[in-house]
Amino acid sequence: MSQRKRLSNTPGSSQGKRPSSSSVAQEEHDDTAFTQPSTSQVQRGMEKLTPAQVDQKTAEVVQYFLVKDQKKIPVRRAELVKHVVKEYRTIYPEIMKRAARTFDQVFGLKMIEIDAKNHMYILINKLEPAEGPPATRSPTNPKMGLLFVILSVVFMKGGVVRENLIWSTLKKLRVDPGEKHEEFGDVKRVVTDEFVRQRYLEYVRIPHTEPVEHEFRWGQRADVEVSKTKILEFMGQLHEQDPQTWTQQHREAHSASGSSQASSSQR
Structure with a gap:
């Protein structure tokens, strides 16, 4: 995956440092405070944005995942919303759906949730057999x-x-x-x-x-x-x-x- 290797010098690739207990606690608080938007909320949010804005934010989410994946660090929903999605949180489900499609069609990767309680995601190589990469x-x-x-x-x-x-x-x-x-x-x-x-x-x-x-x-x-x-x-x-x-x-x-x-x- 040459696309993935070129991201090693991208800003944010040094984020592999172990977070402090206070920062983890804050992220958990942020996540419990985040409510998954309803379908109608997503639709209203999409109406306020241009297609280019949605595409740009999706690209930022994809890049964030790939940078984390360089060091095999799972992505926590709380940190994704706080640091990347930001003011676009009302269309979070749509962004994630588009990001998952990009991983599937462009990179041959599958985005899966490994921890439903804490909402943590990883990327796996879907081109390999089910036993593992x-x-x-x-x-x-x-x-x-x-x-x-x-x-x-x-x-x-x-x-x-x-x-x-x-x-x-x-x-x-x-x-x-x-x-x-x-x-x-x-x-x-x-x-x-x-x-x-x-x-x-x-x-x-x-x-x-x-x-x-x-x-x-x-x-x-x-x-x-x-x-x-x-x-x-x-x-x-x-x-x-x-x-x-x-x-x-x-x-x-x-x-x-x-x-x-x-x-x-x-x-």
Whole structure:
């Protein structure tokens, strides 16, 4: 996608910094204060604007999504309305519909909502099979390879894993979270901050632990993008075993694959 790569120097591409708790709280307040306009409100709003104005605002929303997607950061409705849509909020549904059409027809991308409660959106490559895009289906990017290993451990261990198991697994692969890695830099920051912000992982504090301990779970983006059947195949090759010997994981992987294909065909 050459169109996407050229956006790396676009103003706003440095917005990958982790927001403070106060800014997140403010965004959540902004979102609860935002009411989705009705069809009649959208129609009245459209009558007050020229086609060029609507097209320009749609283009700004598309660019904002693409810049965020460079770093795999989900777009929150609250920040989109506040920083981009602004005074055009009365036609927000129409802008989003046009933006989704642009992603579909121009970029081969699908805009989906991964968090209905907090209204968070991501872009996925709709030209790939339902199991997931190339980076997470057969990881060639080193950072995606690191993520694939972590997701594999979490999946094979039943969906929830204490962080010390993840760190010990990475150490066996000569990736020490306590040392700076030549490829990943600060490994612990990449795993607990970057992958979490991108919604590939959830990093959750375990109650009543002293010293404080955390556990990892699959994130919302991983559920959409990463193929559990591919992870099972990967583990089978690694251990020279038939993937079906892991009966529970095999059942879950094929159940997830079947449901994703069904929803894809319905769309």
